[in-house]
Amino acid sequence: MKSEKVEEGKPLIEVKGLRIAFGDAVPVRNISFSVPPHGRVAIVGESGCGKSLTALSLFKDHPEVRIAYIFQNPMESLNPVMKIGAQIHETRKGLSREEIVDLLRRTGLEDPERVYGSYPCRLSGGQCQRAMIAMALAAKPELLVADEPTTALDVTTQREVLELIDSLAAETGMAVLLITHNLGLVAGRMDFVNVMYAGEIVESGPVQEVLAHPRHPYTQGLLKAVPALDAPMDAPLADIPGTVPPPDAWPSGCAFHPRCPFATDVCSREAPPTKWCGEVRFACHHGD
Numbered sequence: 001m002k003s004e005k006v007e008e009g010k011p012l013i014e015v016k017g018l019r020i021a022f023g024d025a026v027p028v029r030n031i032s033f034s035v036p037p038h039g040r041v042a043i044v045g046e047s048g049c050g051k052s053l054t055a056l057s058l059f060k061d062h063p064e065v066r067i068a069y070i071f072q073n074p075m076e077s078l079n080p081v082m083k084i085g086a087q088i089h090e091t092r093k094g095l096s097r098e099e100i101v102d103l104l105r106r107t108g109l110e111d112p113e114r115v116y117g118s119y120p121c122r123l124s125g126g127q128c129q130r131a132m133i134a135m136a137l138a139a140k141p142e143l144l145v146a147d148e149p150t151t152a153l154d155v156t157t158q159r160e161v162l163e164l165i166d167s168l169a170a171e172t173g174m175a176v177l178l179i180t181h182n183l184g185l186v187a188g189r190m191d192f193v194n195v196m197y198a199g200e201i202v203e204s205g206p207v208q209e210v211l212a213h214p215r216h217p218y219t220q221g222l223l224k225a226v227p228a229l230d231a232p233m234d235a236p237l238a239d240i241p242g243t244v245p246p247p248d249a250w251p252s253g254c255a256f257h258p259r260c261p262f263a264t265d266v267c268s269r270e271a272p273p274t275k276w277c278g279e280v281r282f283a284c285h286h287g288d
């Protein structure tokens, strides 16, 4: 399925030099990336790197694109005093009960009729996540943003939900922007990855190349730290000491220098140059 608005070769989403500031805090600095029609793109980085702010800006900056957003915590995103079916009706008026039950069924819910008539508190975390996905699909999106869609879920459900998003994307032709802490989740699932640190993209490229040969020390650390699939998603990263600084105090030069095992004097003084290696782009004073 292809949108009539999409011209051949033109990205569905193109972000150029995005900057978001709140007073002295600049949590997003000079971000550029694109999502092709039907593309599968990831943004990966630790908590506080600016991933969600970047993704949320797409609504404002791309009003012409139908975007559905699956939020981090389905229990907080669903309306607790409205039954699931009614919430999906609100998303797209004109859908019949049968069509909504069918959407719920397509997300793998075993008892879609019951879910249709249930309040969120009567459902498990996994069922709520599937209901959120059904609600997103009801909007017939050209782009589905899945912002850490697995955080609240157990391990088996995590994998199932990501597989579900994959198969629904293949079925409907929608593009997917996956936002996650876990570089391991993008392997085999996404085509292109943007690694974000301190409000900037520090490395980007085709997933296979970046995973096989990560060039930026932050990407290398994230890859080593790929949590075992049963570790808590917000656990500290064993291979990268320290945490992401707050956005009103980004370090000088390369913002990663206080945590980088390869940092030299120049790293704290000067912003690193952007380097290209085939389709991979990274920003570091060292390494090729």
Ligand SMILES: Nc1ncnc2c1ncn2[C@@H]1O[C@H](COP(=O)(O)OP(=O)(O)OP(=O)(O)O)[C@@H](O)[C@H]1O
Residues within 6 Å of the ligand: 022, 025, 027, 045, 046, 047, 048, 049, 050, 051, 052, 053, 054, 181, 246, 247
């Ligand atoms: N409205 C706001 N005013 C000031 N600072 C904000 C605002 N919204 C977000 N921030 C800050 O911007 C930074 C980036 O936030 P963002 O939610 O984009 O991070 P994230 O990468 O999605 O993190 P997580 O993985 O925890 O969801 C954080 O330090 C956050 O506290």
Ligand code: SF4
Residues within 6 Å of the ligand: 216, 217, 218, 254, 255, 256, 257, 258, 260, 261, 262, 263, 264, 267, 272, 283, 284, 285, 286
């Ligand atoms: S520029 Fe320096 S501090 Fe930054 S990632 Fe490269 S080596 Fe590390």
Ligand SMILES: [Mg+2]
Residues within 6 Å of the ligand: 051, 052, 053, 147
């Ligand atoms: Mg976030």
